[in-house]
Amino acid sequence: MTKPTSVASRLAESLAIVLGTPEVPLRLRAWDGSEAGPEGAPVVEFRSRRALRRMLWSPGQLGLSRAYVSGDIEAPGDIFGSFAALSSAGKFAETGPFRPLTAREKWSLLRAAVALGALGPNPAPPPEEAKITRLGRRHSRRRDAAAISHHYDVGNEFYALVLGPSMVYSCAVWNDEETGLDAAQDAKLDLVCRKLGLRPGMRVLDVGCGWGSFALHAAQRYGVDVVGVTLSTEQASLARKRAAQAGLTERIEIRVQDYRDVDDGPFDAISSIGMSEHVGGEQIGNYVSRLYNLLSPGGRLLNHAISWNAGPISPDPDSFIPRYVFPDGEMLSLAHMISALEAGGFEVLDVEALRRHYALTLRAWVRNLEEHWTDAVQASSEGRARIWRLYMAASALGFESGLTGVNQVLVQRAGGAEPPLRRTEWI
Known part of the structure; x- marks a missing residue:
């Protein structure tokens, strides 16, 4: 040889x-x-x-x-x-x-x-690498707040360049591959509202509310009152600003608050869009119990979450995602999520798989980032922009290959009105 x-x-x-x-x-x-x-x-x-x-x-x-x-x-x-x-x-x-x-x-x-003359000391990690593991017990309130801040408090301007005007940071719903990103995100928000059966006067909790896009959509188009909670101060600041600009400060309240500390239920409906990945397998039962107790009898919860489709895994703290993107994040299987929801007393009304939709969404975000590369670097850092390019491109391939999925699971607390015989309310 x-x-x-x-x-x-x-x-x-x-x-x-x-x-x-x-x-x-x-x-x-x-x-x-x-x-x-x-x-x-x-x-x-x-x-x-x-x-x-x-x-x-x-x-x-x-x-x-x-x-x-x-x-x-x-x-x-x-x-x-x-x-x-x-x-x-x-x-x-x-x-x-x-x-x-x-x-x-x-x-x-x-x-x-x-x-090749490459021997030498271990190079220092890029400054964007997370140091979350030094902050105490996994999924404690303090450590969760630090993990969320690492991912989301990197600049609202940076996210605006990547996400576009919708400012929605979760899987969109596409009619076909030619659907624009903003239209696909609008379709996703409306789908969630319909699945939750929103009607004027209802009180809604949005867990992990991001920059307020779901709260704005639900309040504007369905006449509901929304409490949005996030651990990101930058998200909350922009969400409040957007609500004020829309004249909806009387209908939308944005809090920097852990969902475990919400104590002013009941709510008629709860949305959790792209948030439960931060909860962790050990805490998922407590998460379900907490949301169940915050719902009125007959109230619905929509849980929208990424899933791991390739069998049992043990999160590797030395892999890219926990080090740079989602410290302490965990993808549960769809079976694990449904089991936790049912064990917590919920009745499953509907499950919708959106795996291919997330691949399209991520490719659209990568295009946005590459088209606005110089501005994105100026809004954060070159390292941060490179992290997001790597993470979003690799994630798109993971969805396309079937390693990962994303699912909307609609459940209802017992009591109140019976669910519809068919899914005519939201299809």
């Missing part, structure tokens, strides 16, 4: 070791201009020796992610193509840990680092 001689070919061999594959279906371009890999394959650039050093110290998803966030690695073309190639070769898009390297593989990485 001919040993690799160019810098790029040595990098290709090293990356194949990390991914656990015989070869990598990428065209690698090294810092010296050399290239290796199939002609016409997606290009990934190793811009400095530090990228290899990060792989040596953290030979898995974390090392590769740190290299991308810091700019040591670049995907200059179609980022979806590059990440799809990585995913097909290894486990880059999965949330579980990479397989451990053997002693022989570690020795091969070390030899490559020596040959």
Whole structure:
């Protein structure tokens, strides 16, 4: 076997070791201009020796992610193509840990680092990496508040560039692939309102209210009063401003408050859109119990959440998502979520899978980010913009492959009016 001689070919061999594959279906371009890999394959650039050093110290998803966030690695073309190639070769898009390297593989990485002059101390992580694990008990109020702040308090201007005018940060509902993002988000908000059976005069709790988009939609179009709670001060500030601009301050109250501290029920309906992923498996029973007790008899809860579809997993604290995107976030299976809701006393009325819709939504967000790249970097940092590009592109591929899903589960508390015989209220 001919040993690799160019810098790029040595990098290709090293990356194949990390991914656990015989070869990598990428065209690698090294810092010296050399290239290796199939002609016409997606290009990934190793811009400095530090990228290899990060792989040596953290030979898995974390090392590769740190290299991308810091700019040591670049995907200059179609980022979806590059990440799809990585995913097909290894486990880059999965949330579980990479397989451990053997002693022989570690020795091969070390030899490559020596040959390429990449030996040195472990490079400092990019400043955007979360330090949440130092803040006490997992899913305590303090730690949850810190985790939410890490993800959401990165600048309302940055999110506006990514999300567009709707300011909705959850899966949209598309009639077809040509539907615009704003129209798809409007359709999702209206679908939730219909599923909850909203009528004028009802009192609604929006758990994890974000920038107030659902509250505005429900108050404007359905005449309800909404209490929105979030742990993000920046979200709350903009949500209040939007409510004031719409003349809805008498109908919409936005609080910086943990849902566990809401004590002024009952509510006629509760929406939880993209929030329960922050609750955690150990706390999901308490979450269900708390919302059940806040509902009036016969009241409905709509739980919209991402699910993990690929079997049991143990969250890996050294993977990209918990380190950079959602500290302490957990994806539960649909079966786990429904079981918790039923165990908490709810009756399931409807389940709707929206997996393909989230892939379309994420691709639209990536387009927004890339089209407004310079402004997004100025509104946050280059590292933050790179994190969101990586996270959203990899997530889109996860939904397209079926590793992850997203589901709206509509449930009702016993008592009050009977549910409809058919889903005519919301289809």
